[in-house]
Amino acid sequence: MSFLGVLVGVAMILWTLMEAFEVMVLPRRVTRQFRFTRLFYRGNWKVWLGLARCFRSPKRRESCLSMFGPLSMLTLFSTWVVALIVGFALLHGSLGTPLQSPTGAIDPPTLLYFSGITFFTIGYGDVVPLNSLGRWLAVIEGGVGFGFLAVTIGYMPVLYQAFSRREAAISLLDARAGSPPSAGQFLLRLAPRHDTGAGDVLLAEWERWSAELLESHLSFPVLSYYRSQHDNQSWLAALTAILDSCALLIATAPGKCSYQAQLTFAMSRHAAVDLALVFDTPPLPAEPDRLPNDAWLRLLHQLREAGLQPRDGPIVEAKLTELRGMYEPFVNALARYFHFPLPPIFTEKTSVDNWQTSAWTRRTASLRRLPVVEDGDEHFD
Numbered sequence: 001m002s003f004l005g006v007l008v009g010v011a012m013i014l015w016t017l018m019e020a021f022e023v024m025v026l027p028r029r030v031t032r033q034f035r036f037t038r039l040f041y042r043g044n045w046k047v048w049l050g051l052a053r054c055f056r057s058p059k060r061r062e063s064c065l066s067m068f069g070p071l072s073m074l075t076l077f078s079t080w081v082v083a084l085i086v087g088f089a090l091l092h093g094s095l096g097t098p099l100q101s102p103t104g105a106i107d108p109p110t111l112l113y114f115s116g117i118t119f120f121t122i123g124y125g126d127v128v129p130l131n132s133l134g135r136w137l138a139v140i141e142g143g144v145g146f147g148f149l150a151v152t153i154g155y156m157p158v159l160y161q162a163f164s165r166r167e168a169a170i171s172l173l174d175a176r177a178g179s180p181p182s183a184g185q186f187l188l189r190l191a192p193r194h195d196t197g198a199g200d201v202l203l204a205e206w207e208r209w210s211a212e213l214l215e216s217h218l219s220f221p222v223l224s225y226y227r228s229q230h231d232n233q234s235w236l237a238a239l240t241a242i243l244d245s246c247a248l249l250i251a252t253a254p255g256k257c258s259y260q261a262q263l264t265f266a267m268s269r270h271a272a273v274d275l276a277l278v279f280d281t282p283p284l285p286a287e288p289d290r291l292p293n294d295a296w297l298r299l300l301h302q303l304r305e306a307g308l309q310p311r312d313g314p315i316v317e318a319k320l321t322e323l324r325g326m327y328e329p330f331v332n333a334l335a336r337y338f339h340f341p342l343p344p345i346f347t348e349k350t351s352v353d354n355w356q357t358s359a360w361t362r363r364t365a366s367l368r369r370l371p372v373v374e375d376g377d378e379h380f381d
Contacts, residue, residue, distance in 0.1 A: 005094030012087030013144075016080050020148065023076075024155045027219045029278060040076060044068075045225070049339060062231045065339060069225035073159075077152055081119070084148065088141045089115035097134035101127045119145035162216040163226050169209045170228055170238045176202065179353045180232040183244030184299050184346030191306035199249075200260045206242045207264040213239065214271040221278055224338065236340045240331045243268045244290075244345045247323035252300075252310035269327045276330040281337045283329030290328070291345040299346040 015036070022030045023037055045068065052064040089111040092099075099106050099114060114127040118141045129135050178185035190199055213235060217223050228234050246265035250258060276283070291299075296317075303310045310316075335342045 002094040005090055009087045009090035009094060012083050012090070016083040016087065017144070017148075020080055020151070023220075023222075024151055029218050029274075037076065040079070041072065041222070041225075044072060044075075052339070059231065062227070066227040069222060069227070072225065073156075073222055080148070084141075084144065085112065085115045085119050088119065088137070091137060092129075092134065095133060095137070097137065098130040099127055099134070100130055115141065118142050120149075121146055159220055159223065162212075162220060163223055166209075166213060166216065166223070166235055167228055169205070170233055170235065173238050173241070174233070174353055177241050177245075179230065180237050180341070180343040181241035182343050182346060183241055183248050184302070184344075186241060186245045187248060187308070188302060188306050191303065191308050203242075203246065203260045203264040207260070207267045210239065210242065210264065210268040210271045214267075214274060217271075217275055218278065224275065224279070234338075234340045236331060236334055236338065237343045239268055239272060240327075241343050243272065243327045243331070244324075244343075247320060247327075248310075248345075251316050251320040251323060252303075252312070253308065265323070269330075272327050272330045272334070276333055279334065279337055281330075281333035284333045284336060286328045286332045286342065290342065291324075295344075295346050 019036055022035070048065070048068045052061045055061040055064060089108070092115065093106075093108070093111050097106075099110065101110055101114075103110070110127060114129075116122075117124055117127070118138045121142050129138055173181050176186060176189060177183070178189075190202070224235070243265060246261040246268065249261040250265060300310055300312055332342060334340070
């Protein structure tokens with residue numbers, strides 16, 4: 001018996017099971033400094049990001065980055081399986097488990113083969129343990145392997161359900177705030193309705209979306225690496241656009257969606273700050289300024305033309321700057337880490353939304369603006 005080998009084998013098994021439990025089962029953030037999963041994602045993401053930057057085409061670069069999330073999960077699962085198989089093989093070898101094999105040899109390849117077929121519960125019967133300790137250890141390994149694979153397979157639908165819920169809301173934002181989404185478009189498209197209740201409902205929906213984003217991405221951080229279907233959309237762009245919209249409403253339109261805007265702002269800012277903490281991305285100031293003075297003046301002018309009466313002046317600008325300072329450094333840091341472009345707060349350039357395009361006609365000239373319903377008649381404004 002090799003005492004050191006037993007210790008190493010047991011440590012590998014317990015370490016792997018603990019990592020898998022924390023990643024797949026534990027519904028809260030793990031604060032331990034040293035974690036293999038954290039090092040695995042940080043190291044591999046840097047390598048993958050460097051590989052993606054070799055592509056000159058933005059679409060190919062984005063396609064490369066979109067593969068990292070699913071591929072990293074498969075690689076991580078495979079690493080855990082190999083670690084468990086090696087750990088049990090090391091235990092059998094250190095304990096001197098006598099094995100009946102066709103060749104009669106008990107060498108490392110035979111031990112790994114026996115551990116592998118036991119872990120996957122294949123049970124060919126060509127290599128079997130001959131003593132009680134070896135048989136019980138094989139039973140334990142078979143149970144661990146069966147349970148580990150069951151939990152792993154059951155984990156994937158949960159992960160993709162959370163991803164699907166996140167993306168469904170992002171797709172809804174396309175018609176409400178443009179592609180990519182912006183706070184200016186969100187307010188301008190809401191203004192013709194002249195209905196503050198509609199704004200309250202939308203902001204309440206995004207408050208809940210931000211809460212679900214925080215809960216799901218804290219429980220399953222790998223979801224943050226899963227990218228959206230369209231290159232000009234992302235969970236971070238949606239979160240930033242909602243924060244921008246709430247900041248504008250709080251600063252310029254007190255009394256109109258003000259309370260709901262404050263609630264949504266609080267929840268969205270909470271999500272941005274906690275996710276920046278999870279991925280250890282220190283706050284970074286947004287450069288260049290996402291709302292320069294000339295864009296700010298044009299936005300106020302267009303909001304007034306749309307029928308809103310936004311406040312302006314030094315006090316309003318100071319309040320808006322204060323609110324932006326509460327979240328912009330965090331979303332900017334996350335954008336740098338995940339290689340996401342942050343959406344503009346306002347731009348005069350009217351881009352075609354994703355719903356207005358198709359693979360056959362990339363730009364639909366007749367559909368420049370959203371449909372507006374007035375007096376029962378629908379037309380394109």
